[in-house]
Amino acid sequence: MAPQVTVDSINPKVIECQYAVRGEIVILAQKLQQEIQAKPEAYPFQEILYCNIGNPQSLGQKSITFFREVLALCDHPAILAKSETQALFSADSIERARKILDQIPGRATGAYSHSQGIKGLRDTIAAAIEARDGFPADPNDIFMTDGASPAVHMMMQLLIRSEKDGILCPIPQYPLYSASIALHGGTLVPYYLDEATGWGLEVSELKKQLQEAKSNGITVRALVVINPGNPTGQVLAEENQKAIVEFCKEEGLVLLADEVYQENVYVPEKKFHSFKKVARSMGYSEKDIHLVSFQSVSKGYYGECGKRGGYMEVTGFGADVREHIYKLASVNLCSNITGQILASLVMSPPKVGDKSYESYIAERDGILSSLARRAKTLEDAFNKLEGITCNKAEGAMYLFPRINLPKKAIKAAEEVKTAPDLFYCRRLLNETGIVFVPGSGFGQVPGTWHFRCTILPQEEKIPAIVTRLTDFHKRFMDEFRE
């Protein structure tokens, strides 16, 4: 018999799932890159400028030295006692590596750990959360994961029973959420962020969408909030967060707080507050609200995407539900130990007085201030373009400008059966090598068009991006202006 697996016979949930961040435009970009390598004169540009994904080190961002020192020493502890090591590594990285190794049962960095992660590292993380929020954190609430994505999948797997279960998600959203909900067979209940108020999150909109979902027979189980926002870059005001907590409490919803950009705030008037801190400051305890916070080593100033470290802090569930979350974690045994160690480091970096403190702060602030400058430059550049408006880049790693496409461009896109924003992004890529992700990959108010642009290209490349984009945009508008 011929092999039986065809596209018509695979899981339709897999087919339905979409993930634009690595989708069509990116595949085209990789193809162009190969063509340029083979034939440098093939296109009017010599390199692909990836602005599609929050992957800082792929664009030249350096890793934080102290973190990498500790990882190397934990990978090869045999060198800890050698005199040459003192010349190669900072004294506090040696000390920290010893401390971490002491926290690992048998000092075995090659062993599966507890399925929630190494207890000593979870202690460190819980202490850091306490210090950040001013409220207690319990290491037994921490589940360490290979980046934040598996943690999100785990919660979706726990909560979604059928297509009658809904998850309230922001639109625009990071497509991990729509992908995970599709894979687990649930229903994405959209709520629209308000572009006019800087992508504000209105509780009235949440209520309206919840009611509508209910009237369609959907049981809404959870609310996803991404703060700072992806792809929108907004940072929620504390008052707004309080209203969201109140809404979740009133409606009995799990609050799934994507807080992976907690270190990425670029404007002095905004500050990151964890939802747990906000809920506890309102007097709400574990008994009042189910709250899950996701964190990752991939973002922040560290940007260690390839290490796949992260955790979720799970509060408010009963011991019996918790056991099932633990079981889900245990089926995959544990997350990678290097990522676990790194997660403890980003939550507990060098402190005043540590040998590496000054160099660490210089590296950290160098990255964050450069990101802030790049965000501002790009934001200003977008706002100078005809028909483009771009909200303030308050945080995260993205801008999500809106583009008023001429009717003629929309028609041209329709003729080639392409969404207008994809049409724009594809033209931009083919003519300039710049890679944006079309807004349709994140969701947008119907009839509006956007794209996501990261602020991550190296600072010295930003002027060229602005010039190329500006020139392209002018040509594009000239071509399609009515």
Next chain:
Amino acid sequence: MAPQVTVDSINPKVIECQYAVRGEIVILAQKLQQEIQAKPEAYPFQEILYCNIGNPQSLGQKSITFFREVLALCDHPAILAKSETQALFSADSIERARKILDQIPGRATGAYSHSQGIKGLRDTIAAAIEARDGFPADPNDIFMTDGASPAVHMMMQLLIRSEKDGILCPIPQYPLYSASIALHGGTLVPYYLDEATGWGLEVSELKKQLQEAKSNGITVRALVVINPGNPTGQVLAEENQKAIVEFCKEEGLVLLADEVYQENVYVPEKKFHSFKKVARSMGYSEKDIHLVSFQSVSKGYYGECGKRGGYMEVTGFGADVREHIYKLASVNLCSNITGQILASLVMSPPKVGDKSYESYIAERDGILSSLARRAKTLEDAFNKLEGITCNKAEGAMYLFPRINLPKKAIKAAEEVKTAPDLFYCRRLLNETGIVFVPGSGFGQVPGTWHFRCTILPQEEKIPAIVTRLTDFHKRFMDEFRE
């Protein structure tokens, strides 16, 4: 409103999923360990002897020096050019680290990679598969994953549409398979390994179970084979593998080959053959059979469980199906880079002439020969116990002895509403500190009882395990003998 998530309202597939390797007995063991730490005289033993899980480094197995040198250098490439590094690291580890870094775009070990894994590392793995099998391997067929578990989940997610889709699984089986099938809502179609013939895999049994499943309205989509076997430790004969390939071809089934123990063969008369090699040697190409092979850095002589490296080699699917597998991989962005590097290293270790070759071989063979001795000692010890028969430990890391429990013991177990094998294992743990996993966690012919015991405790501890087990078993049988 009170929080709404209770055990009655979570996904029933999560509740149904079981994972005995980290289940009740292990939770009890962790509790006892804490009690002993607090009060050393609490039990008649001073330490817990974990024989429950294939986690070699947690029991003192050392990592392979060359592998860890390369990982450390890739984690902190800044030291590569320093003179002290030459004193601390072997020359070929420095050379290999440089080569790997050159294969990573931008030398960025902190960046997300291609969702299938770094291309250069996949080239290395494909070349190693070719050298192992004598048949071509394509780097584009390799999907690197965080250990083998996510790869197994990915294939189950792809293949299972509903409870009407079945996966043929060996009984006994590694409970990842039953857990993953349960989580994805499919049906496990069991086929029984024949204990009487050393856990042989009879194609007649496959045919019988396939027919029975079909008559129950189940569409069987794939066959799982674990070779070398977990928990049974058997190594399939090549003729047997040919018959299995023929069966999958005839029935149009995907062959999911769990080959993570490919380096763990302990008897001279048996040899590991990959299913791909067997299929190709029969003249079957990609067009004839869908074949997926799983490999992991967690097993073999390397035992790097905590690093979560692995890959699957996917052959025989159309380009359109492949795109959906790629999409699933891309939703999680990529597997961890440290694990990716390690997967390339275990498939391409030092070669004759390399500086580390001799010490590498000494480390490798030291571990493998010790594992073979431990397996034999435990096998012999089990076979000396009243009512216990244990098949030959040919490969993998486990023994799966059968125990003929006295009726009185079965009755005593029933009285406390416990499966008889769990009853035995719990008593064993409470009286000796030895942790076995009850056979019911893996599946067994109804009415037979087994337990799984790893061969991994340090060699010097094996005599004490044998003595404690023998004494306990005698007491247990004396207590319950009719």
